[in-house]
Amino acid sequence: MGVKKLMKQVFTKPKSLTDVPFTYCPGCHHGIIHRLVAEAMDDLNIAEDTIGIAPVGCAVFAYLFFECDMIVAAHGRAPAIATGIKRVKPDNIVFTYQGDGDLASIGTAEIVHAANRGEKITVIFVNNAIYGMTGGQMAPTTLEGQITQTSPYGRDSKTMGMPIRICELLSTLNSPAYIARVALTKPAYIVKAKKAIKKAFQYQLDGKGFALVEVLSTCPTSWGLSPKEANEWLNEKMIPYYPLGEFKNVEEVS
Amino acid sequence: MEERLLMKGNEAIGEAAIHAGCRYYFGYPITPQSELIAYMAKRLLKIKGATFIQAESEIAAINMVYGASAAGGRVMTSSSSPGISLKQEGISYLACAELPCVIVNIMRGGPGLGSIQPAQGDYFQATKGGGHGDYHLIVFAPSSVQELVDLTIRAFSLADKYRNPAMILGDGLLGQMMEPVQFKEFDEKNIPSKEDWALGSSHGRKPRRIVPFDLDPNELEKIVNKLGQKYQDMQKEVEYEVVNIDNPDIVIVAYGSIARIVKTTIQKAKQEGINIGLVRPITLYPFPYAAIEEVANKVDKFLVTEMSLGQMVEDVKLAVKGKSQVSFYGRTGGVVISPIEILQEVKKLLD
Numbered sequence: 001m002g003v004k005k006l007m008k009q010v011f012t013k014p015k016s017l018t019d020v021p022f023t024y025c026p027g028c029h030h031g032i033i034h035r036l037v038a039e040a041m042d043d044l045n046i047a048e049d050t051i052g053i054a055p056v057g058c059a060v061f062a063y064l065f066f067e068c069d070m071i072v073a074a075h076g077r078a079p080a081i082a083t084g085i086k087r088v089k090p091d092n093i094v095f096t097y098q099g100d101g102d103l104a105s106i107g108t109a110e111i112v113h114a115a116n117r118g119e120k121i122t123v124i125f126v127n128n129a130i131y132g133m134t135g136g137q138m139a140p141t142t143l144e145g146q147i148t149q150t151s152p153y154g155r156d157s158k159t160m161g162m163p164i165r166i167c168e169l170l171s172t173l174n175s176p177a178y179i180a181r182v183a184l185t186k187p188a189y190i191v192k193a194k195k196a197i198k199k200a201f202q203y204q205l206d207g208k209g210f211a212l213v214e215v216l217s218t219c220p221t222s223w224g225l226s227p228k229e230a231n232e233w234l235n236e237k238m239i240p241y242y243p244l245g246e247f248k249n250v251e252e253v254s
Numbered sequence: 255m256e257e258r259l260l261m262k263g264n265e266a267i268g269e270a271a272i273h274a275g276c277r278y279y280f281g282y283p284i285t286p287q288s289e290l291i292a293y294m295a296k297r298l299l300k301i302k303g304a305t306f307i308q309a310e311s312e313i314a315a316i317n318m319v320y321g322a323s324a325a326g327g328r329v330m331t332s333s334s335s336p337g338i339s340l341k342q343e344g345i346s347y348l349a350c351a352e353l354p355c356v357i358v359n360i361m362r363g364g365p366g367l368g369s370i371q372p373a374q375g376d377y378f379q380a381t382k383g384g385g386h387g388d389y390h391l392i393v394f395a396p397s398s399v400q401e402l403v404d405l406t407i408r409a410f411s412l413a414d415k416y417r418n419p420a421m422i423l424g425d426g427l428l429g430q431m432m433e434p435v436q437f438k439e440f441d442e443k444n445i446p447s448k449e450d451w452a453l454g455s456s457h458g459r460k461p462r463r464i465v466p467f468d469l470d471p472n473e474l475e476k477i478v479n480k481l482g483q484k485y486q487d488m489q490k491e492v493e494y495e496v497v498n499i500d501n502p503d504i505v506i507v508a509y510g511s512i513a514r515i516v517k518t519t520i521q522k523a524k525q526e527g528i529n530i531g532l533v534r535p536i537t538l539y540p541f542p543y544a545a546i547e548e549v550a551n552k553v554d555k556f557l558v559t560e561m562s563l564g565q566m567v568e569d570v571k572l573a574v575k576g577k578s579q580v581s582f583y584g585r586t587g588g589v590v591i592s593p594i595e596i597l598q599e600v601k602k603l604l605d
Contacts, residue, residue, distance in 0.1 A: 047456075048455055048456045048457045049455045049456075049457075051325070051453045051454070053321075060467075063463050063465060064463070066461075067461055068456060068461050069453040069454065069455075069456055069461050069462045069463070070453075070461065070462075070463045070464075071321070071324050071351075071453060071463070071464040071465070072463075072464070072465045072466055072467060073317070073320075074317065074320075074343055074344065074347050074466075077313065077314070077317035077320075077344070080309070080313075080314040080315075080317035080318045080320075080321065081317050081318070081320050081321035081324075082321060083307065083314075083318050083321060084278070084280065084317070084318035084319060084320060084321025084322035084323070084324070084325065084327075084329070085321040085322065085324060085325040085453065086321075087278060087305040087307070087318075087322060087327075088278060088305070088321075088322045088325035088326060088327035088329075089325045089326075089453070089454055091455075092325075092453075092454060092455060109310050109311055109313075109314065110310070110313075110314050110317070112310075113309075113310035113314065117307075
């Protein structure tokens with residue numbers, strides 16, 4: 001009893017996360033991203049009014065991890081589902097959590113058009129340059145020369161195209177209110193990532209419009225690297241091709 | 255007495271949906287149902303709080319339906335054959351997650367791009383599931399513009415009752431024809447509350463999760479078995495019409511616009527002293543197996559007529575259980591069968 005009184009609690013699990021243990025591999029960034037999303041929900045006190053949409057892929061179990069109403073989407077369709085939910089419940093906060101295969105390959109049409117309609121939703125886009133759950137196949141965001149199960153000799157841009165930069169692509173549209181790319185490989189990056197994610201929810205609360213945060217993320221298992229090496233690879237290879245920063249911010253434009 | 259309005263089939267479906275309290279519509283243009291999406295745009299965009307979206311694709315439209323239904327909205331989408339094929343993934347998810355909605359298929363010729371003329375080639379797709387996995391839709395087969403209205407309203411009601419997608423299976427002929435219709439008074443209080451399961455704000459309750467999967471085989475089997483029980487329960491919703499069934503020389507089984515044409519054949523045949531009966535399934539799922547079997551106990555010749563290579567004929571054979579001879583006559587490609595053709599076929603069978 002004395003211990004409790006003497007010790008000051010300085011770090012806790014966000015209230016917007018459940019007690020269900022994460023199912024992610026060591027070194028994977030999904031856990032950090034979940035935490036940042038939950039912290040943003042806590043800070044804004046919106047969990048009880050939030051409806052989240054879990055994707056197909058490693059993050060399918062996100063429906064168990066967030067302490068708010070959740071629904072599981074078909075692969076790539078989360079932005080369309082978010083549209084349906086938000087139109088019926090405009091006073092609720094709706095977010096999608098999507099990977100790169102989900103958002104930038106099979107669901108390209110859905111994300112482009114939800115953004116273009118200016119749907120008032122928040123999109124958390126996890127870009128780890130690979131298909132993790134299916135065992136490491138080429139993603140639309142796989143880097144040039146990167147070896148995967150389906151680009152075993154390295155991604156050849158002549159036949160497989162160059163990796164798609166989603167933030168830049170969506171920033172060509174007039175409608176989105178907020179588009180940013182963040183990383184988690186340094187404490188300073190994590191602070192910035194949290195700010196961006198919180199902003200993406202705040203913009204929805206304020207009715208400003210579509211908000212997307214792309215989070216560069218590691219997949220040590222499918223990359224065949226240790227967690228430390230994976231962080232280094234992300235810094236050295238991904239960030240130069242996928243520059244960090246805000247690509248669209250309706251507040252600064254207007 | 256309610257006012258009689260002259261309406262085109264596609265527009266009558268739209269008005270019926272709005273009449274039944276549908277305030278959310280997501281669709282994509284395709285002939286021969288485009289009047290329906292246009293009608294929903296014209297009406298819903300003027301109703302406060304309602305939503306009309308011309309989606310980027312059929313796939314997006316059905317997933318918007320999935321979201322809107324999960325949030326408790328009374329929601330509809332519509333399309334024609336190739337577009338319905340695109341929606342199948344989403345329909346399977348809706349069935350697994352037990353989300354109610356109404357899906358309208360104004361059938362056209364297929365397979366492939368097919369044609370834009372009327373056809374009934376999507377019977378298997380509509381009644382046997384359509385997408386992946388074990389599931390069924392509640393399927394209605396209207397045969398007049400008035401039935402498009404009445405059955406659309408009923409489809410919303412049964413979709414909610416069973417928490418299952420319901421389909422209106424029409425064809426290009428019905429969608430495009432004009433007939434007088436009446437709208438019976440509808441009390442929106444009859445729409446069941448979805449507050450006990452829909453997603454929304456979780457103040458004072460535990461968070462809800464709508465999930466169309468389970469990786470544990472025993473758990474998924476429980477979900478599928480629960481659906482199976484629901485399909486058994488649905489069997490009592492079967493609807494059909496019988497015409498001239500007392501002592502016929504032959505009985506025709508037909509649905510939708512072809513059943514209307516058969517009614518003309520019955521009149522023509524009478525003048526020639528031929529007595530034709532008709533069994534018209536109004537619900538295609540559940541299918542009126544028992545009603546057809548009962549007729550098969552008295553009549554030894556059946557003819558199934560469809561605008562297909564022969565799809566419903568398989569269910570009629572199952573219903574008849576070998577007690578009677580079942581023949582088939584069909585046209586495809588968008589060709590509508592004429593009353594004379596059917597009569598000629600009947601004469602051949604009676605010879």
